[in-house]
Structures are given as C-alpha cells and as structure tokens.
Amino acid sequence: METLYRTQADSLTDRIVDALATQGWVVVDDVFTPAEVQALREACLARWDGGDFRAAAVGKGGGEAVRSEIRSDSVLWLNEADDAPAITRYFDTMDALRVAVNRGLYLGLADLEAHFAVYPAGSFYKKHLDRFRDDDARTLTSVFYLNEGWPAGAGGELRLYLDADCRQSVDIRPQAGTMVLFLSDRFWHEVLPARRQRLSLTGWFRRHGGVMTW
C-alpha cells in the first residue's frame, strides 16, 4: 500500500537510485521544472555576459593547468550562498538528491562542488575520467544542460563510454532539463565538438577521503 502514497519526487529518486545501483549511470529530465531550468539558464548567461568565467583547467592542485587541446570550455564555480535564488535552489535540490542516493546506495556523499560551463562554438572536452589520480573524493558526477532546443546536427553531445575498454557508448544531447548522473571513477566520457554555444551546470558529489571527520 505504501506505493500509493509515494510522491512524484520519491519515484524520481527511486529511478535514479535503481539505475545507479544496476548500471552506474542514468539520464533523467525531471529533476528541475522548466521554470527552474530557465532561471538557471538566465543566471548562467548573465554571468557569462558579465565576464565572470575563466578558461577551464584540467588536473588539480600543483598539476592544474589550462590545456585547450584537452578542453576548451570556460567555467564559473558556484557556491550555495549565491545571490541568485535559482542557484541556491539548485544546491537545495541537489542536496535532497544526495541524501536520497546515500540512503539507497551508501555512497557516503558529503558535499557537492559545482560550476557553470560555457562551450563556445567549436569547443570540446576530450575523453577523460572525472576522478583525479591524487584525490578520490569525486564519487558521483551530475551534468545538467541548459540549452533550449538543441538540434541533432549541433554536435556537443556527451559521449558516455559504458565499458572500461570504451567499445560501447551512448551519446546524450545537451537539451535543457536533461541531467546525466554517473559514477565518477567508472565512466570515461567526452564532449564532442559543439557547433553552437553550449551551456551546462556540472556538479560532483564528493565523499570525505582519508581521515574520518567525526
């Protein structure tokens, strides 16, 4: 009988948890409402126009460097105390998702780091894994797209490789409202060259590595 009382939000998190448990990745399109997507898109564009973005780097700490032959997007890191309600709402919703995923999968996700990314026409991100060699905190990747009506010929798909040998893959169009979630240490992926400006909001759920903090 319990299922009768389930809300739509519950069934969304059930779908996500089930897919992550069985295949390690999932594509969903109902985490945010169309109005929330639109507000995030406007916040992203306002900051892009304001010149707040920086060329994205690869690597971490001492090894961090801008390598435009590997990735040619620009990013703006976000924090939950942002002035824009759309952004604080993003962090609230993602936190609810974090709690639900922890409950279902015991991943021990502790926090989220997130940035807007803008890929100007012609940009790409070559095949990579999201987990850093020297830091295994990134556990679950979420990529959320903010592009109204992305035509089939516009490139810019996320190519997600489904096996370690990269023999099988799926291409996901970066349409507004689409969210892709995948385990950060398992799935190689790349962004195919985009033929028009491509906007996204990428988040990594991290667990606390090494020393326990309680």
Ligand SMILES: O=C(O)CCC(=O)C(=O)O
């Ligand atoms: O935007 C995407 O589809 C993926 C971006 C990505 O792989 C990354 O920022 O690590």
Ligand SMILES: [Fe+2]
């Ligand atoms: Fe990535």
